[in-house]
Amino acid sequence: MENHPVEAEGSALQKHILVIDDDQVFLTTLSDILSKEFKVSSCNSSKVARDLISLNQYDLILSDVQMPHISGTDLLSWIKKNHPTKVILMTGFGKILETQEAYELGADGFIVKPFRKDDLFSGIRNILGQPSAPATGAEAKATNPVGNGEPEDIDKQFCKLSIEDFVAQKEIDYPIYIKLGNRNYVKISHKGGKIPEDRIEIYKSKGIKHLYIKQEDFHKLIGFTMLVSKAVAASGQVDKQKKQRFLAYTGELLVQQAFVTGIDKRSLDNAKDFLLTSVSILSEDLETFTLLDSLSGHADWLYAHSLGVSVMSLLIARQMGFQSPQTLFKLSFVGLFHDIGKKEISREILEKSRMQLNSEEIHLLETHSTRSRDILAALKTAPSDVIQIAYEHHEDQVGQGYPRRPSADKLHPLSPLVQMADIFTLHTLKSPQFPNPKSATEAINYIEMLYSEQVDRKVFSALKEIVCKKN
Numbered sequence: 001m002e003n004h005p006v007e008a009e010g011s012a013l014q015k016h017i018l019v020i021d022d023d024q025v026f027l028t029t030l031s032d033i034l035s036k037e038f039k040v041s042s043c044n045s046s047k048v049a050r051d052l053i054s055l056n057q058y059d060l061i062l063s064d065v066q067m068p069h070i071s072g073t074d075l076l077s078w079i080k081k082n083h084p085t086k087v088i089l090m091t092g093f094g095k096i097l098e099t100q101e102a103y104e105l106g107a108d109g110f111i112v113k114p115f116r117k118d119d120l121f122s123g124i125r126n127i128l129g130q131p132s133a134p135a136t137g138a139e140a141k142a143t144n145p146v147g148n149g150e151p152e153d154i155d156k157q158f159c160k161l162s163i164e165d166f167v168a169q170k171e172i173d174y175p176i177y178i179k180l181g182n183r184n185y186v187k188i189s190h191k192g193g194k195i196p197e198d199r200i201e202i203y204k205s206k207g208i209k210h211l212y213i214k215q216e217d218f219h220k221l222i223g224f225t226m227l228v229s230k231a232v233a234a235s236g237q238v239d240k241q242k243k244q245r246f247l248a249y250t251g252e253l254l255v256q257q258a259f260v261t262g263i264d265k266r267s268l269d270n271a272k273d274f275l276l277t278s279v280s281i282l283s284e285d286l287e288t289f290t291l292l293d294s295l296s297g298h299a300d301w302l303y304a305h306s307l308g309v310s311v312m313s314l315l316i317a318r319q320m321g322f323q324s325p326q327t328l329f330k331l332s333f334v335g336l337f338h339d340i341g342k343k344e345i346s347r348e349i350l351e352k353s354r355m356q357l358n359s360e361e362i363h364l365l366e367t368h369s370t371r372s373r374d375i376l377a378a379l380k381t382a383p384s385d386v387i388q389i390a391y392e393h394h395e396d397q398v399g400q401g402y403p404r405r406p407s408a409d410k411l412h413p414l415s416p417l418v419q420m421a422d423i424f425t426l427h428t429l430k431s432p433q434f435p436n437p438k439s440a441t442e443a444i445n446y447i448e449m450l451y452s453e454q455v456d457r458k459v460f461s462a463l464k465e466i467v468c469k470k471n
């Protein structure tokens, strides 16, 4: 049954919106809500909508996707061919992936049902180019970017996280998005809401591997305060292209590394995603970016080693049940910077094997963890745990490491974890000291033989489980 179009009251200055939905109750409620701010017309079929659009001029069309006879997507295609009107499509969460086509057809925005009133309004205002709070619900396409007007900036506003990370989440303190094609993000969960487990399963069954959160929410989530704020002069910020090149290079290193052999691919991809997001966050700060850049410039294998230690630390931590994003971020941070002190030591010494070093050179090399501590302590962004763990990454369980040799119970609880990740990465990743790296299983056997006293047994068990879990 198709009804006659309904027109709500509105002033001539108001933007005119046509709302289309075959669910009459929903249509009436939505029209009532929108009529508080806009002039609203409504109808419950695409057929009627086509007639209305041919006869009237609308500023925006808000249409359901799943409708009998002519779907919202078909209607969109017709509108885009015949009228230059903006279109926002509405759909249920389970159908969100089918809407990819709609984006390609030129939908200006998307909103996932059920949605909140403020999200609806901010999404509409955003697409109509009206001033409003930052866009949330119906994110604009690249043609109407949120942010500073550059389309590519949209991607930079979001952080990619593995969908697996959301399975264990009890409560969500931030909105979550799905990425549909290039630069299109659709909100699927609200702040304070929950994504039910079965919904996660549906997304996974449809091949969704990642969910996205806004970068500022990721900062909150990991408890990391960016000191690079809008107040900082442009000269204090990292050049965008430089950052992008660095992230692409980091991504390549993460893909190429041989240490991937012998470890469950899904867990590994998960850890790499988290790490790449952490590198991206840290690269926004000029000080940390400059340090990372100088580390990779000093010796690319050393930067690869640092990435490897971060990845292994994340894998071991997850295996041991650490879920907190704060802890995982700190581990990424330490992994990346634990050997930063080595940038003050000549490549010639760094590239010699231990057997080739004289006692003076060994002494100099062993100063690197103290140097790492001092460099990190001078940063405004490094949390105190990160500084301590970097300082202790060569300490061990029997007080024979360096530089302080404290008893095991005096170490930061995460130091043995990073120590383990460091030893494992050293032996499994190609470097001038280890031109023929071991496989993961060989490295486990080697550690068992040579380091069994020095390493924490629980941490070592977790590492063994990761390696055995493969395939």
Ligand SMILES: [Fe+2]
Binding pocket: 338, 339, 368, 369, 393, 394, 422
């Ligand atoms: Fe080290």
Ligand SMILES: [Fe+2]
Binding pocket: 305, 309, 338, 339, 422
């Ligand atoms: Fe290291």
